[in-house]
Amino acid sequence: MPDFGALLRGRPRLRAAVLSQEAVLLLALLALLLVVGLINERYVAERNLMSIALAHAYIAVAAIGMSMVIITGNIDISVGSLIGVLAAVCGTLANMGLPIGLAWLLPILLAIVISGSLGVLVAYCRIPSIVASLGYLSILKGGLIIWTGGAWITDLPENFGLALQRWGGVPAPIWAMLILTALAAYWMRNSRTGRAFYAIGGNAEAARLAGIPTQRMVVLVFMLNGLFAGIAGILFATQLKVIQTTVPPYLELTIITAAVVGGVSILGGTGTVIGSTLAAVLLAAIGSALIFIDVSPFWLRATYGTLILVTVLFDLHRRRLQQRAS
């Protein structure tokens, strides 16, 4: 392995860029596109690239909020159930004849309230986030079935399909993913609140002593998680002509995986939302690639699991390199 340390010593910004998880993910994504594209050029055709980005655009949006939560040292495993509930609420409101704009907006507000209440349990009632959100997972999932009985929501209004719209030839969910990632990344980098999230995750006690209102910040981060889950829920609900009112299997694990593979440390304190978005797209690209290169469908999940493990190991290796270099 070339001596990156020597190459980069004394150039902290260059070092940070080259050794960032974002760079690694981008390289992995490009390498995947190149290799699989050589095997089957249809993989890199415009429409497949668009499908890949589209497939996980809502995952990426939800992963932005999840990354913020994980950066503060917490986690939310109820987000998949929440998205299922929001999709059902969104469809029901639209079919009640509400203006479409409201049908999109109200579920987002609801998500902020639900996630905010979870944040209150975590911050003020001192229930560990994994436990509280495990409880929320049950409540939301069971509640959804009690409410809808699992009946699909069909006959949605014509203009309901927000996720089906294209602006400048690019589907709306991809715009949402790009814009929200850019905004969130900038905000996390350059706002006091964003930096406070990192501080809380890095050292909660120190953050408190440094005068950061940690409890309020934790509630805020969960509300933001609700905001992004809400937007993801709307994108999820509006991409097909029917809404399946059950919780998508393992959705929360996919979202958490995107955040974690994106380089957000589960121990809190590090990671960026650009990484999680790249990871969400990479996961979709892997899923698509496995079909394109004819991996036996029986071995698909094992391959997928291995690739996640390899990415995570590589990330750790990179971090150690980074520590040594500085």
Add this chain to the structure above:
Amino acid sequence: MKLISGSHVHEKILALMLIIALTVLSMLTDKFMTVANILNQGRLIAEIGLVALPMTLIIVTGGIDLAVGSVLGLCAIVLGLAWKSLGLPLGAAMAVAVAVGALAGCFNGLLITRMRVPPLITTLATLALFRGVAEGLSQARSVRGYPEWFFFLGQGEIAGIPVQVIILVAMTVLFWFLLAKTTLGRSLYAIGSNEVAARYSGIAVDRVKVLAYGLSGLMAGLAAVIFVSRVSTTRSDMGTGLELDVIAAVVLGGTSIFGGRGTIVGTILGFLLIGLLKNGLALTGVKGDATIVVIGLVLILAILASNLVERLRDG
């Protein structure tokens, strides 16, 4: 008030909740509080209990194992294939399955200790990996046609008590002894409350952790054998979602997700509370989806109550 003085506050609260739940449910239906029903429930949920025991150890060290359901699925497939495809005697195949479980657990443990991958991430990845290997090995085929004697483990009884309930009780005593009475147990608590300090005080932290994850895999393997024996067939999707049931039982039992605190007694109380609530509500005609909501509420309220009591006590 006696409840809030002394130790094991959470266990006392749980025991109280359990008594209240039992009383209310047995008033609502006379089908609930019968020996036959309780033993039968034990048969149905024993696998969750078996896996919850080592999960307690792991969470006490401040770790977590999300892969248990997948390990169970993998072991079930290995059992079926070792017997049917490799032609091993069924007894040997059972041993192989449990051994594979232990190996899978150690694999997690090694990734966590040697590669220093955080447990949540390690087991999130192996959750997909082990399930995937199970699917790949099985080629989606079920293995069926086990001999009658094999069903003793999962469907038989000794003196009227389901076999797996006896196994669960024995394992509970074993794990209780391990955690509460041995140096290994003390090491687990020490690692959970301050890993660095534990290392400095001469505890072989890595070895203890690998052992805990290995035990988790081993028990998932044992649970797999019992599960296959109970349902007479092998499928690669066995144990899907088991991890959440198990973790719910353990954290409801008062084991701190941050490590350093928790008991086997608490875990068993949490496990019983969830299992009997589900059963009792079903017997009183509450539907499955409403039961899930109740379990979620109980989980949050129990932790809330014990936090509150502790805060009262600490002034």
Add this chain to the structure above:
Amino acid sequence: MQAAPASGAAAAPVVRLAEVSKSFPGVKALAGVSLELRPGEVHALLGENGAGKSTLIKILSGVYAPDAGQVEIDGQAVALQGPAHAQRLGVATIHQELLQFPDLTVAENIFLGHAPMRRWGRIDWETSRRRAAELLAQLGASDISVDAVVGSLSVGNRQRVEIAKALALDARVLVMDEPTAALTAHDAERLFATVRMLCGRGVAIAYISHRLSEIFELADRWPTPTTTSW
């Protein structure tokens, strides 16, 4: 024995604790402690572990409010509302376990919670980095890169970052809890020099240690056993 104050005649105390007490259920942590911190003086607090030092530090830094007695800053009785309040009034604390953010950069650690801002609530990174570099230079610590991640620094360097943080707050009172506990002899020497330099600039320092030799080397005042209960 009492050494002469470094800055000539005894100035008015910046911080005064008067008969401060604090109890926890079953424990009386502090009983009637009085203490004066004057500009340019190093005030030694000596005591074994568990002697109530940490409670006293938490009262000084605004984490705990005393049950009885008074905290005065600049002669005014104040009820500290929390660590941020204490910092605003000029009292900075360097805790023994260096409460830092290992994943954030040096500059960011120095300015965390009070970073210079630009329009629309954006952090002014240029100014942060420049001022951080200036502060480190004042401490003779220009060898520390403002862009380094704090987690990658040595303990001695982390402590210098922590002192720079106090300077950034324009602290008039610096509470240092066992600052040499994890330092090499060389780093400790460098720390003493820094402490003397800060004294020269009129900062009041409360220096907590259980090493008598350090106390003798640095202290201008230390409380006599009759006024404290440890």
Add this chain to the structure above:
Amino acid sequence: MQTKRFMSAAVAAALAWTSMGHAAWDGADDLPTNPLPCDGGGGSVAAKPYDGGTPSGAANMAGKKISLVDVPKLIGIGYFNATALGMQQAAEELGNVDVVTDGPTEANIDDQITFIDNFITQGVDGILFAANDPVAIAPVLKKALGQGIHVVGYDANSQPDAREWFVNQAEFNGIAKSMVDAMAAEIGDDGKFAIVTSTFTTPNQARWIAEMEAYLAKCHPGMEWLETVEAQEDNVLSFNQATTLINKYGDDLDGLFGMTSVATPASAEAVTQAGECGDIAVVGLATPNAMKPYVKTDCVRSVVLWNPVDLGYAAVYVTRAVVDGDLKPGGTSVDAGRLGTLQVINGSEILLGAPYVFDKSNIDGFDF
């Protein structure tokens, strides 16, 4: 270095799997396939003696009010909502039957067993089930029979001796023939197709696919089966998988089969969004309501399904007939209300009828 060594091993393993390629699917339950003749007409099967079980010591409830429970594979999907609706209709017509539907939220063998076990303890007169696994569910069903509870299956069978009767919506080979013939009619005898299914371990889907393979080999040997992908019972995943297939094969793909009522509309949506309507045919099992938008735009020409409302309806009528003593082992037919008389086949199965093909002309007549 350990990390490196581990990584190269992992990558090597991944590549090894990759090179294994994909094999055709055979149902994986080692049962023989029985393709129907190509030119229509039913395959004749030798009459079989009754091979179901018998409840021991069941109370004589003939003509009296009975309470039944229905435990489908999972609750919360349109298909089982429809069967539950049919059961309520039958209960209302009969007037002396109560039916409650409850089951797991995921198609999980373990949870389903627990549900049934709890119902046995609760004490009911009869259990209706759709099995997630034919073998795994058998012990608990036998337990029910042993306690004098009547047990009737529908949609997905168990081992025959673990229940009394099974209401079969359509025989596996009949479904296979309808699906393949419909596809052949659209894409021709040399067309290429792919399949979107739930999971490879779902017994019904696995059997259908196995029968389709046998029927293809026998009657449409020129058609090429490209591959099969899993998509759980998830709408969005089904859509994404179908889209990936469309992108992968481009013009080589002529048709998509949807094997579940979730996968078929999602595949149709994928074809629509890809702008391939008319170029890629979609044939599959689905409920009419979910398919109306696609049938009306001519993107989908035919949807194969029995009527799940009728299936649930028949299951309740059969159970009532068993309790009343109108349907006994050895019987050859049963009266099922508005459905008329249903035939007994295969020893202990009651056949609902041939699968129904919905198209533009009749789809508006159905609402489920």
